[in-house]
Structure formats: structure tokens, C-alpha cells
Amino acid sequence: MKQLPLPMHLPARDGFDALVVGRNDHAVAHLRGLVPGAGVAAPVYLWGDAGSGKTRLLRALAEQHQAQGERIGWFDAGTALPWTLDEGWSLVVVDRCEALDAAHQQAAFALFVEAGTQGVQWAAGGRLPPVDLPVRDDLRTRLGWGHVFALQPLAEGETRAALRREADRRGILLPDEVLAHLLTHHDRDMAHLMAVLDRLDGFSLAEKRHITVPLLKKMMAENIHDLVPNPPPAP
Incomplete structure (x- = not known):
């Protein structure tokens, strides 16, 4: 009979210090600067092929906020509706923007507007640059007006x-x-x-x-x- 190991291995580390940055040093440096208390910066959008590290970097950004006692909201194309902004959040992340259906696009747009009104940092990611995203025009425009970084896979x-x-x-x-x-x-x-x-x-x-x-x-x-x-x- 084969012995099954107990799940005792360490959980994956999500912080920036655990990253191999590769050619994405500019994106990482910018994300590191988005710390609570430094003021809300322009929105950030990360894009690149599967495996380029979009979600990994967004998780590192979220971990950076949580390590300082902040709360964050995390959404993606599979997150159930409705999407509601919590007044206690310092960061909102929307991942897999290329897969948002019409209802989730509406939710993301409303969340984007409310986050801006409430002074909450916004970050998002997808496989396509904002101009090529199959989303409604007003959401595409907002995803593209801030800092946009094209991520490169590791060599x-x-x-x-x-x-x-x-x-x-x-x-x-x-x-x-x-x-x-x-x-x-x-x-x-x-x-x-x-x-x-x-x-x-x-x-x-x-x-x-x-x-x-x-x-x-x-x-x-x-x-x-x-x-x-x-x-x-x-x-």
C-alpha cells in the first residue's frame, strides 16, 4: 500500500522577494511603489501570454498591502456577481480581463468608477493589451489610461x-x-x-x-x- 503524505509542505510565497524578475524589472519596481499610505496612483494594467507572471505579480501586490494590515478585493472572470466595493479596502484587483462576459464587464466598470471615487488603488491583468480586449469601450478606455506593462516570460x-x-x-x-x-x-x-x-x-x-x-x-x-x-x- 502506498503511503500518502500529509499536506505539510510550505504554502507558496506570494511576495515580491520570492520573485525571479527577469525582464519585468520596470513593472515590478512600479508595483513595489504602490504601498498603502503613499497616495493612490494611476491604475495599473499588466498583460502578457499565459505563464508571463501577471497573476503572480498581482498576488505580490496584494500581499504587499496585506502585510501592512490592509484589506484588498480580488476579482476575476470567474468571480460570482454582484461585485461590491468594501469601504475598508486599499486595493482592488481584477484579473483575467480578457475573459469578462457582458455582466462581469458591467461589474468591473462600476467597480472601477467607485474605486476611483473612494480613493482605492486599482490594478488589473489580462492576456491582451487594453486596446485589443474584447470588452465594452468605456471599460477598455479605463483599463488603458493608467500604467500599462507588457510582461515578458522568463528566459x-x-x-x-x-x-x-x-x-x-x-x-x-x-x-x-x-x-x-x-x-x-x-x-x-x-x-x-x-x-x-x-x-x-x-x-x-x-x-x-x-x-x-x-x-x-x-x-x-x-x-x-x-x-x-x-x-x-x-x-
Whole structure:
């Protein structure tokens, strides 16, 4: 009988200090400056392909506010309606703007206006630049009038560094050959790679074995449907 590990691994760190910045240093520097008490800055919009780090950076911004005792509101295309601004928030985040349907676009627009009236910092993200978002014109205009940053995915060396940093944080040994296999046989999407690393950490505990390429292959063979992020549609 296989032993299942208890969920005792460390939660993921969301702060800026845990980031491998890569070519996104200007965006990170700007977000770091959006601290409570410094006054409300112009809205921020981050855009880039899947895996470029939009959500990760928005979470770091939220963590920065929460670390100072502030409360934030987080919404995305899947957040149930209605959307209501809490007077105690210092930051409102809207993620996955490219996927907002008509009702959520209306909610986002109303939230944007109310946040501006109440002096609440606004930040948002999506896969497309504001001009190309399939949203109503008034919302598109507001998402684009502040600071807009196009995010770049990490280069291979930076991706290696990010995975190594997370492995070190977990206290696990991640051999070079395992890193090479991950980068050769998996999507470079950092969210996917981190999910694979998280699963591999637990799988190695369950198997009572060190992390190796054969162990990774065994895990993939046993969990292939869980680890493929976007399986092809059924015919």
C-alpha cells in the first residue's frame, strides 16, 4: 500500500522577494511603489501570454498591502456577481480581463468608477493589451489610461532559477537532470511548472524516494490527466 503524505509542505510565497524578475524589472519596481499610505496612483494594467507572471505579480501586490494590515478585493472572470466595493479596502484587483462576459464587464466598470471615487488603488491583468480586449469601450478606455506593462516570460536560465528557488524553499534536492527534463518535456508556463514541482514533492514523499528523472516519469505516467493543463477537446 502506498503511503500518502500529509499536506505539510510550505504554502507558496506570494511576495515580491520570492520573485525571479527577469525582464519585468520596470513593472515590478512600479508595483513595489504602490504601498498603502503613499497616495493612490494611476491604475495599473499588466498583460502578457499565459505563464508571463501577471497573476503572480498581482498576488505580490496584494500581499504587499496585506502585510501592512490592509484589506484588498480580488476579482476575476470567474468571480460570482454582484461585485461590491468594501469601504475598508486599499486595493482592488481584477484579473483575467480578457475573459469578462457582458455582466462581469458591467461589474468591473462600476467597480472601477467607485474605486476611483473612494480613493482605492486599482490594478488589473489580462492576456491582451487594453486596446485589443474584447470588452465594452468605456471599460477598455479605463483599463488603458493608467500604467500599462507588457510582461515578458522568463528566459530558460531565469525559469531554472525560479524552480531552483522554490525547490530550495521546500528543502528538496532538484537535480540538474530533472530540471532539464522539466524544461524539455513540459510547457514553459511557470504556473504549470510550479504545479508539477508541487506534485513531484508530494509524490517523492509518498514513494519514499529522492527526486530523479525516472521518478518524474513514473509520476507523469500515473497522473498524466491531472498534469496536462489544457487537454485536447474530445472529438
